[in-house]
Amino acid sequence: MPEPALSDALLRLARSVATEAAELAASRRSEGVEVAATKSSLVDVVTHTDREVEEFIRARLAAERPGDGFFGEEGAPDDSTTGLTWVVDPIDGTVNFLYGIPQWAVSIAVVENGPDPQRWRALAACVVNPLAGEVYEARLGGGAWLSGRRLAVSTPASLEQSLVGTGFSYDSDRRVEQAAILGRLIGRVRDIRRMGAASLDLCAVAAGRLDAYVERGLKPWDHAAGVLIAAEAGAVLQGEDGRAPDEALTVAVAPQIADELITALADARF
Numbered sequence: 001m002p003e004p005a006l007s008d009a010l011l012r013l014a015r016s017v018a019t020e021a022a023e024l025a026a027s028r029r030s031e032g033v034e035v036a037a038t039k040s041s042l043v044d045v046v047t048h049t050d051r052e053v054e055e056f057i058r059a060r061l062a063a064e065r066p067g068d069g070f071f072g073e074e075g076a077p078d079d080s081t082t083g084l085t086w087v088v089d090p091i092d093g094t095v096n097f098l099y100g101i102p103q104w105a106v107s108i109a110v111v112e113n114g115p116d117p118q119r120w121r122a123l124a125a126c127v128v129n130p131l132a133g134e135v136y137e138a139r140l141g142g143g144a145w146l147s148g149r150r151l152a153v154s155t156p157a158s159l160e161q162s163l164v165g166t167g168f169s170y171d172s173d174r175r176v177e178q179a180a181i182l183g184r185l186i187g188r189v190r191d192i193r194r195m196g197a198a199s200l201d202l203c204a205v206a207a208g209r210l211d212a213y214v215e216r217g218l219k220p221w222d223h224a225a226g227v228l229i230a231a232e233a234g235a236v237l238q239g240e241d242g243r244a245p246d247e248a249l250t251v252a253v254a255p256q257i258a259d260e261l262i263t264a265l266a267d268a269r270f
Contacts (some may be wrong), residue, residue, distance in 0.1 A: 007139040011124035014108045015137055017060045023105040024131035025053050025195045032044070033098050047098060050074050053090035053270075056109065057209035062085050071115040073221045083233075084100050086110050087224035092127075093197030107199040109224035117220050117239075117246040125225035127199045136203040136229050144206045144232035151233040154208035159260040162211035165201040169217050184268040198250075202226025205252045208232035209255055212253035214270065223250050 008140030025061075028049040035047055054074045059068060069080030071087040086108060095192035107127045127136040136151075138144040144151040156162040166182065170174045186192050193210065194203060198218050206211040207228045213230075221225050227245050231237050236258040239247040251263050 005248075007123055007142065009046075010055040010110050011126070011137060011139040011142075013061070013064055013137065014110060014124050015066075018062070018106045018108045018126040018128045019055055019130075019135065021053050021057050021090065021108075022128040024056055025049055025097070025104075025106060026130040029050065029100070030099060035098065046074060047091070050091050050094060053106065054088060057088050057106075058092060060102040062226075068110070069115065070262075073219065077115065078176050079259035080114070083112050083153070084110055085115050085120070087115060087221050089199060089221040089225075091164065092199040092222060096196045101196070103129070103195050103197050103200060104131075105129045105197055105199050107221065107225040109228060111224060115220060117224070118244055119162040119230070120224075124230040125228040127203050127225050129231065130202060131232060136206065136225075137247075140228070140232075142232065144201075144229045146207055151206045151229075152228070152252045153205060153207065153234045154211050156211045156254055156257050159189055159257045159264060161185060162189050162257050162261075163191055163193060163196065164189045165204060165210045167194060167196070167198060167201070167215040167218075174217075181268050181270050185264060185270065188264045188268075198222040199226040202230045202250075203251050205235050205254070206230045211257060212251070214249075214251050214253075214261070214265060216247075216270075218245075218247055218250050220246070227252065 015270040039142050051074050053070045067081040069085030070078040089107040092107045097104040105127050109122050112123045113119045124139040135147050201213045230252040235252045239245040240249050
């Protein structure tokens with residue numbers, strides 16, 4: 001366990017930078033948004049603001065913590081000489097951002113042991129949704145918080161009474177497959193939500209707004225902060241075959257329904 005003073009300092013920095021970056025992104029959104037490029041498909045977009053916000057975050061962190069690594073969505077990674085790496089999504093929910101849907105966030109986490117989710121240990125994290133005025137944060141062993149209120153996961157009575165979040169691939173063929181999978185799952189839960197920003201979905205589990213969240217294909221920057229926040233709120237977190245969450249699978253779930261959900265996912269061939 002890192003020294004509490006270090007974890008507190010890292011969390012303060014994550015909160016400060018994420019809040020400033022979110023304010024910058026919101027300001028740019030009010031001025032209008034242009035698509036700068038597409039990535040894996042025509043629906044996988046990056047805006048000029050994504051790039052501007054990531055460069056802002058990179059510069060702020062480098063000024064405060066020279067030597068730390070940086071692993072963001074839009075630019076080349078920087079190696080670490082300190083053992084710490086900042087894992088950053090400058091705008092999680094870019095399509096929501098593009099369309100003016102107020103479900104997007106700046107997500108920042110700091111991890112030790114490098115940028116591989118199977119090896120890292122997240123120390124501090126912050127996710128900011130500026131349009132909702134919400135700041136989610138956590139440090140390892142310090143609990144999860146939303147704007148000063150301590151978070152705790154829900155306590156659903158059963159899987160059948162549980163609200164489950166998920167997301168879809170940018171690949172159209174894969175989305176068709178996912179729709180069929182959800183058709184096999186939806187009859188076993190209260191309902192399913194797809195809101196379009198993984199970091200906020202994981203924070204929704206932490207806040208008890210979702211009872212579970214499941215998705216395949218998340219990149220490290222999509223889940224680094226949200227996984228720590230959900231875990232510190234009491235969620236069960238796991239990936240494929242019981243490993244840590246990663247691109248293969250990310251599951252965050254209230255403990256009461258964890259076993260039921262894992263069985264239902266297997267039955268649905270999720």
